[in-house]
Amino acid sequence: MYEIEVKNKQIFDGQTAVAEEKAECTLDFRGKKIYIIYKSDDGDGEEIKTAIIISEGKTVIRRSGYINSTMVYRVGEETVFPYETPYGDILMRLFTEEIDYDFTQSGGRLKLIYTLDAHNEKYSNDMTITVREIL
Numbered sequence: 512m513y514e515i516e517v518k519n520k521q522i523f524d525g526q527t528a529v530a531e532e533k534a535e536c537t538l539d540f541r542g543k544k545i546y547i548i549y550k551s552d553d554g555d556g557e558e559i560k561t562a563i564i565i566s567e568g569k570t571v572i573r574r575s576g577y578i579n580s581t582m583v584y585r586v587g588e589e590t591v592f593p594y595e596t597p598y599g600d601i602l603m604r605l606f607t608e609e610i611d612y613d614f615t616q617s618g619g620r621l622k623l624i625y626t627l628d629a630h631n632e633k634y635s636n637d638m639t640i641t642v643r644e645i646l
Contacts (some may be wrong), residue, residue: 512645513538513618519638536616538642539590543567545614545644553577563640565621570610584623586610594629602627618642 515536520529536549545565552558557577564571570584579595584607594601609624621640626633 513547514643514645515547516641516643517638519636521637522635523632535645536642538614538616539642540614540616544613545619547640563621565612565614567583568610570612570621570623584610601629602640614642617644 513536514533516531516533518529518531534551536547539546539548543566545563547563547565548561550558550560559574559576559578562571562575568585572580572582572584572620574580577597580592580603581588581592581610582605583592584605586607586609589604589606591602591604592602594603605607605622605625605627606645607625609622612621613619614621619642623636623638623640625636625638628634629638
């Protein structure tokens with residue numbers, strides 16, 4: 512069993528906010544891909560399952576449950592995805608500036624630097640995901 516810690520520093524309109532979460536997770540290596548899966552809640556008790564799939568040149572973060580989205584990160588590329596909530600969908604654009612990762616069987620780290628664009632409002636993000644083996 513492993514523990515995941517997600518820290519995201521987001522800057523919007525000159526203001527910085529930091530979001531953090533921790534949860535138990537799984538870490539699997541399948542071929543040349545790394546899979547991290549965990550469950551969390553939105554703060555109101557609604558469950559969200561997150562799957563992170565890391566491969567050479569691409570990272571995918573897929574959320575399902577109370578919120579649904581599939582975010583595809585490729586350095587230097589813009590991707591578009593719907594962010595589905597019970598209150599309606601928001602079409603978002605994602606531009607990836609950096610992907611850096613290093614994983615072994617005992618855990619590792621993923622760093623993503625990217626910009627989200629929702630309704631022509633840009634949010635700069637610096638996310639670090641750390642996975643540690645629980646002994």
